[in-house]
Amino acid sequence: MSDIETAAGASPMTMIQALRSAMDVMLERDDSVVIFGEDVGYFGGVFRCTDGLQAKYGKHRVFDAPISESGIAGAAIGMAVYGLRPVAEIQFADYIYPAYDQIVSEAARLRYRSCNMFTAPVVFRTPCGGGIYGGQTHSQSPEAIFTHVAGLRTVMPSNPYDAKGLLISSIECGDPVIFLEPKRLYNGPFDGHHDRPVQAWTKHPGNLVPEGYYSVPLDKAAIARQGKALTILTYGTTVWVALAAAEDAGIDAEVIDLRSLWPLDLDTIVDSVKKTRRCIVLHEATRTSGFGAELVSLVQEHCFYHLEAPIERVTGWDTPYPHAQEWDYFPGPARVIDAMKRVLED
Structure with a gap:
């Protein structure tokens, strides 16, 4: 990162x-x-x-x-x-x-x-x-x-x-x-069901942690991956889904790790979307009234004249959390790749 x-x-x-x-x-x-x-x-x-x-x-x-x-x-x-x-x-x-x-x-x-x-x-x-x-x-x-x-x-x-x-x-x-x-x-991104994010995790500098005191700002996003084709706004677990999807698809996606959901680093978001002109919002939580809806609204407000395709959302299902279908519920790399292809086609 x-x-x-x-x-x-x-x-x-x-x-x-x-x-x-x-x-x-x-x-x-x-x-x-x-x-x-x-x-x-x-x-x-x-x-x-x-x-x-x-x-x-x-x-x-x-x-x-x-x-x-x-x-x-x-x-x-x-x-x-x-x-x-x-x-x-x-x-x-x-x-x-x-x-x-x-x-x-x-x-x-x-x-x-x-x-x-x-x-x-x-x-x-x-x-x-x-x-x-x-x-x-x-x-x-x-x-x-x-x-x-x-x-x-x-x-x-x-x-x-x-x-x-x-x-x-x-x-x-x-x-x-x-x-x-x-x-x-807690112990790495995923288990054997999703090998690609595990490989990305083992190479990531974020695994190296100093023993003593340091701090990370509460209102600053991180650019997890530089890119020019489109922007993926995400946080938490799905940062690794986005990284795996971009690598698997060979798409020059920029991945923004929000880190702080509120206060939100709007400047980093706007700068990225104005550069790439396409945007996907990705999170694990259910779709309706999820935090992704706020992100879509903000991008629409601040980047409307720069967008060249509709903003896509890739999220969990609008259902009670399924036990047996847990890995199907998660928005995985395949669903993200489909969304990337849609925004690039427009």
């Missing part, structure tokens, strides 16, 4: 290891940082992202919470108001809905309603998307319901380097951040 600079002392990490490293760095660096959630303490989290942190920093800084997402969110907001910087894990994004009222009605509005007297510097970490055959209660991608809310930041990394740098920036941010972690990327 062109925006990633390989630092001295960087070593290969999985996204799980990179996220753990980010929390380790910030726990050591800032005494106000605390980490809590269901099973994140002694057990180290259901995906092991917090493994070993309680033993290193103690139960007063890394601790378990009851199975109450609303309670976790409310406690985190209260901690933030009183000067802490909590990192609250919601075990699966599918479980975040009971906490939605606290996040939207309290955390997101606090700075505005208090005339900047109070803020809520809290990070809500949560695994999202499919890839573990978890069915409709462990596989959802709810990013659109958070990008709609003024006062929240919404972030979704696509590689270990960005995951660590973005999480550090999120913890340091003075506003609440929804930090979405694609489960398919």
Whole structure:
């Protein structure tokens, strides 16, 4: 990825290891940082992202919470108001809905309603998307319901380097951040069903992660692949789908990894689409009212006179998440290649 600079002392990490490293760095660096959630303490989290942190920093800084997402969110907001910087894990994004009222009605509005007297510097970490055959209660991608809310930041990394740098920036941010972690990327992009993205992953500089402190801006997209024929706007897991599709099809596609969904790096998007004059929007979440619809609208508003073909959307189905048909549900390289051919024909 062109925006990633390989630092001295960087070593290969999985996204799980990179996220753990980010929390380790910030726990050591800032005494106000605390980490809590269901099973994140002694057990180290259901995906092991917090493994070993309680033993290193103690139960007063890394601790378990009851199975109450609303309670976790409310406690985190209260901690933030009183000067802490909590990192609250919601075990699966599918479980975040009971906490939605606290996040939207309290955390997101606090700075505005208090005339900047109070803020809520809290990070809500949560695994999202499919890839573990978890069915409709462990596989959802709810990013659109958070990008709609003024006062929240919404972030979704696509590689270990960005995951660590973005999480550090999120913890340091003075506003609440929804930090979405694609489960398919925790230990690499895909399994044996999709060999091409795995090959791209092993060569990617984003796997090399420095041990110490660094940050990645929360409002800056990355150009994952330079190209002139068309632009693919995407984020999270589907960055790798886009890269594989462009390589397999031999099409000179430019792939934009949004990284931060809101605030959005509109300048990078507009510059790319004005250059290529064609655009595809790609994400795993369902199509209707997905975040892709906002991207289509923005491209239409800012690039209308430069477009030479209709904007295409490639997304998940408008259905409850299918368990047995998980890999068919995912927008894979074949569907992206079909979309690229359509926009190039016009």
